[in-house]
Amino acid sequence: MQQQRSVTRMVALLVALAALTVAVWWVWLGLDNGYKFDQATQTTSGPYEAPQVIGCVVSLIVLAAAAGWLLPVVPVVVTMTVAFGAAWSVNAATSDASGLWAVGAALVTVGVAAGATVIALGMKAIRRRYKR
Numbered sequence: 001m002q003q004q005r006s007v008t009r010m011v012a013l014l015v016a017l018a019a020l021t022v023a024v025w026w027v028w029l030g031l032d033n034g035y036k037f038d039q040a041t042q043t044t045s046g047p048y049e050a051p052q053v054i055g056c057v058v059s060l061i062v063l064a065a066a067a068g069w070l071l072p073v074v075p076v077v078v079t080m081t082v083a084f085g086a087a088w089s090v091n092a093a094t095s096d097a098s099g100l101w102a103v104g105a106a107l108v109t110v111g112v113a114a115g116a117t118v119i120a121l122g123m124k125a126i127r128r129r130y131k132r
Contacts, residue, residue, distance in 0.1 A: 010071060014079050017067050021083035024063060028056035030087065033095055060084070060112065061119055068120030069127055080116045085109040 029048055037044050060080070067076040088108050092101035 010075070013067070013071055014075055017063070017071070017076065017079050018083040020063055021060070021080050022087045024056060024059045025084055025087040028052050028059065030091060033091070057115070060115065064116045064119035065123050068123030073117070073120045073124055076120045077113055077116045081109055081113040084112045 029052060032049075032052065033047050035044050035047055064076065064080060067080070085105060085108055089101065089105040092104055095101075
């Protein structure tokens with residue numbers, strides 16, 4: 001019975017983690033699809049500005065740290081990577097005719113996986129040390 005409760009708890013936490021990860025993408029990046037054209041330099045930039053990306057990364061770090069404290073590392077990394085990668089990819093694929101969204105999706109996926117791994121492992125190490 002106890003093991004079933006812990007599995008149910010872990011699944012519930014992973015579902016919440018996936019939802020929060022998608023929410024981070026939506027709040028910081030999902031609402032902005034517009035490119036900006038600078039008349040002075042004749043250049044186009046976007047759709048994201050540096051503060052948006054920084055806010056998104058910091059939010060993901062906080063989320064990975066909390067999840068890494070509560071859950072095993074591998075499910076945290078897989079959940080965050082799949083959730084963020086899927087949200088980013090669906091948005092990018094529907095707004096990019098060039099097909100280059102796939103390159104961006106690969107880079108985003110690797111970045112989220114690497115970042116979540118480092119943060120979650122770090123939190124596990126801190127938790128082990130804290131419990132002594």
